[in-house]
Amino acid sequence: MNAITINGAAYEVADAELELSLMRYLRERRFLRGTKNGCEKGLCGSCTVVVDGKAIRSCRTAMKKVIGSTVLTIEGMEYPDGSLHPIQRAFLDAGAVQCGFCTPGMEMSAYALLLKDQSPDRESIRKAMKGNLCRCTGYQHIVDAVELAGKIMREQGISPEAGCLAAPRKTS
Numbered sequence: 001m002n003a004i005t006i007n008g009a010a011y012e013v014a015d016a017e018l019e020l021s022l023m024r025y026l027r028e029r030r031f032l033r034g035t036k037n038g039c040e041k042g043l044c045g046s047c048t049v050v051v052d053g054k055a056i057r058s059c060r061t062a063m064k065k066v067i068g069s070t071v072l073t074i075e076g077m078e079y080p081d082g083s084l085h086p087i088q089r090a091f092l093d094a095g096a097v098q099c100g101f102c103t104p105g106m107e108m109s110a111y112a113l114l115l116k117d118q119s120p121d122r123e124s125i126r127k128a129m130k131g132n133l134c135r136c137t138g139y140q141h142i143v144d145a146v147e148l149a150g151k152i153m154r155e156q157g158i159s160p161e162a163g164c165l166a167a168p169r170k171t172s
């Protein structure tokens with residue numbers, strides 16, 4: 001049995017799908033197209049998702065390596081009532097979104113960082129996001145956004161995974 005949990009829902013992966021990359025599985029089999037295909041070579045970070053709490057490049061991750069894992073994509077980040085996760089809100093408020101192509105991967109890397117450390121300094125943020133490329137923003141606003149997200153979560157006393165679909169839930 002090849003089970004995987006994605007955004008809180010459990011799926012059975014067919015044997016024929018084990019050779020796919022996680023990125024292709026998410027986009028083509030689960031239609032979760034917020035995970036972007038920027039290069040498919042592990043170079044741009046636009047395909048970043050969170051697997052068992054760690055940010056990984058889904059284009060370079062084979063499905064057979066993530067069987068039994070818990071995956072969070074950008075679609076699982078917003079709250080079930082449709083309101084934005086504090087990381088998403090902070091990216092908008094800090095002006096860190098322009099064309100938006102890099103944004104899902106950036107927010108996934110930010111999520112994994114903030115899981116470990118809710119008070120990262122700017123150097124730690126740059127280091128955690130260095131694998132995520134952006135053609136538009138010059139990165140300054142992205143670092144601002146991650147700082148702001150950490151601040152909001154600290155002030156509200158919430159963790160990154162609270163309330164979003166990161167936690168497993170039963171599906172009907």
Ligand code: FES
Nearest residue numbers: 040043044045059
């Ligand atoms: S699409 Fe995976 S790193 Fe570029």
Ligand code: FES
Nearest residue numbers: 099102134135136
């Ligand atoms: S906002 Fe356009 S690539 Fe980052």
